[in-house]
Amino acid sequence: MINLPLNNCFFFYLSYAGEGMSELPLADRATIANMSPEYGATMGFFPVDHVTLQYLKLTGRSDETVSMIESYLRANKMFVDYNEPQVERVYSSYLELKLEDVEPCVSGPKRPHDRVPLKEMKVDWHACLNNKVGFKGFAIPTESQNKVAEFTFNGTKAHLRHGDVVIAAITSCTNTSNPYVMLGAALVAKKACDLGLEVKPWIKTSLAPGSGVVTKYIERSGLQKYLNQLGFHIVGYGCTTCIGNSGDINEAVASAITENDIVAAAVLSGNRNFEGRVHPLTRANYLASPPLVVAYALAGTVDIDFETEPIGITKDGERIFFKDIWPSSEEIASVSSLLC
The missing domain is CATH 3.30.499.10 (Aconitase, domain 3)
Structure with a gap:
């Protein structure tokens, strides 16, 4: 999905969302986000979810630190929990990509x-x-x-x-x-x-x-x-x-x-x-x-x-x-x- 800010004449942001997000590994997210200039965007944003927490643990953060981060994100409604009903978010415009259609x-x-x-x-x-x-x-x-x-x-x-x-x-x-x-x-x-x-x-x-x-x-x-x-x-x-x-x-x-x-x-x-x-x-x-x-x-x-x-x-x-x-x-x- 695409999220276009008000100053879109200078910046073009992509905000990724959808059912397939929970299955997308962090390495793939990082690759896609960082390659945004190649597909014409200023930046690609992925939601903060359980994959993010797994990465924090993998890179040496303590359980206490990860728990604190998760609590903060949840309190500020910035954390996506796929086990909970998803809130419908409003974007300037939308693009849909079915992961099963992706091919080499x-x-x-x-x-x-x-x-x-x-x-x-x-x-x-x-x-x-x-x-x-x-x-x-x-x-x-x-x-x-x-x-x-x-x-x-x-x-x-x-x-x-x-x-x-x-x-x-x-x-x-x-x-x-x-x-x-x-x-x-x-x-x-x-x-x-x-x-x-x-x-x-x-x-x-x-x-x-x-x-x-x-x-x-x-x-x-x-x-x-x-x-x-x-x-x-x-x-x-x-x-x-x-x-x-x-x-x-x-x-x-x-x-x-x-x-x-x-x-x-x-x-x-x-x-x-x-x-x-x-x-x-x-x-x-x-x-x-x-x-x-x-x-x-x-x-x-x-x-x-x-x-x-x-x-x-x-x-x-x-x-x-x-x-x-x-x-x-x-x-x-x-x-x-x-x-x-």
Whole structure:
């Protein structure tokens, strides 16, 4: 629901409410609230409820302090108790979002608000190749869309096509401090490693969380080694790829892109993907959750339908699909519970 204050010509506030609130974890609330500039708001507010109290306990507040806070909030009618009848609140205007309608998406290839449902990614990508040059177009001639650029990487023959990933970065942003998605990315890496999948060596991979706490809980979970195995080593803390600090890509890869006019791709978990910002040679840049960054690094291309095409093939010739490496909510919750 939207709450617009009187001075809405300068500020735009979103106040979240509804039946689904009680089921929304704090990490997701924090991610959504802090990403408000990406969906056009000044601030996103969530109600103070039992989830807030759980967070206070988790972060070391005493039972007495939490009880005092709850009493104060209840006395001032600022606490939402979902076990009690809910008061109908009046807002300037309303928007309704059904949580069951939310589906996996990425954003791109040139703007953070150009949402692409994951199941439509391959179709959307080919449309971008065909469309005239613009936010959703590269104007690649039909006869050139299947071009293969061959090059040599460290003595081994390799090739690039339109849509091939050359940068995959889990980079500092709000969602990179969300334990749920970070542990999800680590579990994707573990499942991939257990199945024998690898990331192509010329894809520049990196992990730059926003906080050292992320390093601690991933290491405590025993999952960092799997991220390392796929090339997602911790390179630092703070903004990296989505503000252009991605660094150089391999010279042979760069030459293959420029000499053959290849539309190479970057996939990152940041919040900015304007053309030329991530890297001058990645004309297509997609924003994705940390687990999806790992998945696209393994696939090596954005030109893929995860539902019907394999994400990789093992040395034994076994076709591995997206569903084979994607962790369930229960798996993530199980790892998360061990860290408390």
